[in-house]
Amino acid sequence: xxxxxxxxxxxxxxxxxxxxxxxxxxxxxxxxxxxxxxxxxxxxxxxxxxxxxxxxxxxxxxxxxxxxxxxxxxxxxxxxxxxxxxxxxxxxxxxxxxxxxxxxxxxxxxxxxxxxxxxxxxxxxxxxxxxxxxxxxxxxxxxxxxxxxxxxxxxxxxxxxxxxxxxxxxxxxxxxxxxxxxxxxxxxxxxxxxxxxxxxxxxxxxxxxxxxxxxxxxxxxxxxxxxxxxxxxxxxxxxxxxxxxxxxxxxxxxxxxxxxxxxxxxxxxx
Amino acid sequence: xxxxxxxxxxxxxxxxxxxxxxxxxxxxxxxxxxxxxxxxxxxxxxxxxxxxxxxxxxxxxxxxxxxxxxxxxxxxxxxxxxxxxxxxxxxxxxxxxxxxxxxxxxxxxxxxxxxxxxxxxxxxxxxxxxxxxxxxxxxxxxxxxxxxxxxxxxxxxxxxxxxxxxxxxxxxxxxxxxxxxxxxxxxxxxxxxxxxxxxxxxxxxxxxxxxxxxxxxxxxxxxxxxxxxxxxxxxxxxxxxxxxxxxxxxxxxxxxxxxxxxxxxxxxxxxxxxxxxxxxxxxxxxxxxxxxxxxxxxxxxxxxxxxxxxxxxxxxxxxxxxxxxxxxxxxxxxxxxxxxxxxxxxxxxxxxxxxxxxxxxxxxxxxxxxxxxxxxxxxxxxxxxxxxxx
Ligand SMILES: Nc1ncnc2c1ncn2[C@@H]1O[C@H](COP(=O)(O)OP(=O)(O)OP(=O)(O)O)[C@@H](O)[C@H]1O
Ligand SMILES: [Mg+2]
Numbered sequence: 032x033x034x035x036x037x038x039x040x041x042x043x044x045x046x047x048x049x050x051x052x053x054x055x056x057x058x059x060x061x062x063x064x065x066x067x068x069x070x071x072x073x074x075x076x077x078x079x080x081x082x083x084x085x086x087x088x089x090x091x092x093x094x095x096x097x098x099x100x101x102x103x104x105x106x107x108x109x110x111x112x113x114x115x116x117x118x119x120x121x122x123x124x125x126x127x128x129x130x131x132x133x134x135x136x137x138x139x140x141x142x143x144x145x146x147x148x149x150x151x152x153x154x155x156x157x158x159x160x161x162x163x164x165x166x167x168x169x170x171x172x173x174x175x176x177x178x179x180x181x182x183x184x185x186x187x188x189x190x191x192x193x194x195x196x197x198x199x200x201x202x203x204x205x206x207x208x209x210x211x212x213x214x215x216x217x218x219x220x221x222x223x224x225x226x227x228x229x230x231x232x233x234x235x236x237x238x239x240x241x242x243x244x245x246x247x248x249x250x251x252x253x254x255x256x257x258x259x260x261x262x263x264x265x266x267x268x269x270x271x272x273x274x275x276x277x278x279x280x281x282x283x284x285x286x287x288x289x290x291x292x293x294x295x296x297x298x299x300x301x
Numbered sequence: 302x303x304x305x306x307x308x309x310x311x312x313x314x315x316x317x318x319x320x321x322x323x324x325x326x327x328x329x330x331x332x333x334x335x336x337x338x339x340x341x342x343x344x345x346x347x348x349x350x351x352x353x354x355x356x357x358x359x360x361x362x363x364x365x366x367x368x369x370x371x372x373x374x375x376x377x378x379x380x381x382x383x384x385x386x387x388x389x390x391x392x393x394x395x396x397x398x399x400x401x402x403x404x405x406x407x408x409x410x411x412x413x414x415x416x417x418x419x420x421x422x423x424x425x426x427x428x429x430x431x432x433x434x435x436x437x438x439x440x441x442x443x444x445x446x447x448x449x450x451x452x453x454x455x456x457x458x459x460x461x462x463x464x465x466x467x468x469x470x471x472x473x474x475x476x477x478x479x480x481x482x483x484x485x486x487x488x489x490x491x492x493x494x495x496x497x498x499x500x501x502x503x504x505x506x507x508x509x510x511x512x513x514x515x516x517x518x519x520x521x522x523x524x525x526x527x528x529x530x531x532x533x534x535x536x537x538x539x540x541x542x543x544x545x546x547x548x549x550x551x552x553x554x555x556x557x558x559x560x561x562x563x564x565x566x567x568x569x570x571x572x573x574x575x576x577x578x579x580x581x582x583x584x585x586x587x588x589x590x591x592x593x594x595x596x597x598x599x600x601x602x603x604x605x606x607x608x609x610x611x612x613x614x615x616x617x618x619x620x621x622x623x624x625x626x627x628x629x630x631x632x633x634x635x636x637x638x639x640x641x642x643x644x645x646x647x648x649x650x651x652x653x654x655x656x657x658x659x660x661x662x663x664x665x666x667x668x669x670x671x672x673x674x675x676x677x678x679x680x681x682x683x684x685x686x687x688x689x690x691x
Contacts, residue, residue, distance in 0.1 A: 203362050204395035206382040208456065209412035218408075222399045300399050300440040 169251025193227025311339035311496035319368030346517030388457030403437035538587035569631030
């Protein structure tokens with residue numbers, strides 16, 4: 032007990048060099064965010080820092096433009112669909128990977144993790160040809176499938192780890208109490224791995240919102256995601272609308288993270 | 302689920318030549334066991350002897366390699382666990398952490414589609430039975446170990462199974478709580494009249510609770526009988542060593558008379574004279590000498606009489622109502638040295654008659670030495686027809 036407290040004290044009160052280093056790292060990571068947010072509220076007509084005055088003109092330009100709004104809508108559709116697909120497939124993959132013993136297990140695990148080492152652009156090009164052939168190029172579904180493939184390795188790792196943490200004896204207990212295999216999963220395993228499912232889903236959603244290469248190849252005039260729209264507008268000119276869009280993305284990310292945390296804290300049993 | 306009929310009252314369980322092999326390893330090797338309706342059967346044995354494997358085969362989580370499992374005369378070996386209608390209490394309780402105590406206990410009733418109102422009633426009654434009334438709203442992690450154990454028991458009993466299987470259910474609790482729960486559990490089992498198979502590796506627990514004790518070793522049943530049978534008439538030296546304290550003195554039969562008198566020689570050159578049938582010259586045996594059956598006295602005369610070994614007191618332990626002496630015999634040949642434990646009842650105000658280092662003589666009568674084979678054949682042989690794996 033005593034040594035525990037001392038251990039955490041030592042961790043909570045690091046020496047001066049460690050503190051300084053930590054603050055430098057934090058500043059390094061946060062600096063772009065801290066600059067982008069004020070710039071997005073700038074009254075100037077061009078990118079300037081510090082901004083000369085306060086104005087919402089760039090948000091008007093961003094949210095008042097139906098191309099930007101359409102891009103946000105496409106991104107939301109793609110990200111949601113990709114998150115749902117990812118979570119379902121990763122959960123179904125994790126169950127046999129963790130719970131049963133079969134001979135080709137390492138091989139299948141390796142295949143599931145392969146997209147992690149294949150460059151995204153290779154995946155994008157390959158999918159481009161496939162979807163073009165079956166006439167699905169330029170659709171929301173195509174982009175969502177592409178993003179699902181890209182985030183799958185991490186989702187499988189997260190869900191396997193979560194499932195590993197759930198004692199399989201709980202499922203056995205449920206069955207001994209009269210539950211079928213499916214009922215045992217539905218009523219015992221699923222609630223217990225819910226935090227992992229939520230993490231994997233959020234990760235898939237946010238990754239999809241951010242990712243550029245897949246929609247660049249698989250998108251089209253009818254399916255332009257926010258990332259592609261940003262890319263296109265940056266190619267033409269750099270103006271503070273981009274800062275407003277970035278601030279919007281930062282706010283979205285923070286909001287989702289806070290919501291997920293509140294959800295986790297609401298559980299009394301954990 | 303309507304095919305599951307809740308019947309109150311225990312039901313007999315019969316295991317017929319039950320085998321479980323993993324690759325070429327035999328975990329359970331041809332067990333035959335019969336437990337009568339409403340009996341409390343304790344399965345006792347060292348780690349790795351196949352207790353959990355046997356229990357999990359009955360519960361349906363491990364598929365037997367061969368053999369039959371009969372509950373009420375019906376072979377359930379092919380049924381999935383959820384159709385067996387057996388209550389199971391796991392070693393770590395396996396309470397659902399995301400459900401309250403009430404919902405944990407209600408779980409088997411919900412699975413059986415019992416009407417809501419009846420569920421509430423039956424859960425409350427069950428919680429009262431295990432003395433947890435009022436704690437229904439708590440989560441498992443908000444309970445003490447003993448309370449969690451009761452929830453697990455309530456959950457396994459609320460659907461009125463005819464059989465309750467328990468794998469070291471008290472293993473994680475401290476000694477005092479264990480013994481009070483042992484008594485409660487036994488009373489509850491009597492009241493609900495359920496057949497129990499209870500795995501433990503604590504022989505004291507087995508003696509306290511069981512109507513029937515099964516001692517397992519190396520995947521086999523070493524002995525099966527009442528607590529009195531196992532304690533007073535162990536079939537092998539292994540069982541004798543497992544059931545309470547005893548001195549197991551190993552030796553070789555040198556002569557066996559027709560009237561059953563055996564002469565057993567110990568490696569130190571000392572000799573035991575005992576009576577037992579079924580042995581012949583050359584057999585390796587162990588003589589079981591219970592500490593309370595040995596007497597201790599000052600050596601008197603240079604000759605050791607029959608069944609009397611001279612030695613030196615190595616340690617003295619004061620037990621309150623008795624004194625325990627550890628007597629080293631054969632100390633002139635250290636590799637063969639043997640220590641006999643003697644438990645002498647205290648007489649009157651006398652404290653200790655002997656102290657460490659004293660030369661003493663340990664004696665016993667012919668009838669107090671039980672001659673036993675060391676153990677049952679212990680080879681992990683593959684079951685017939687299954688040789689060569691599966
Ligand atoms: N899945 C498995 N694969 C291979 N061997 C196994 C498997 N499960 C159990 N065994 C082996 O079977 C033997 C019996 O195991 P079991 O769990 O039944 O022992 P136990 O009597 O319950 O022991 P303990 O008192 O330690 O719980 C052990 O030697 C164990 O290593
Ligand atoms: Mg075990």
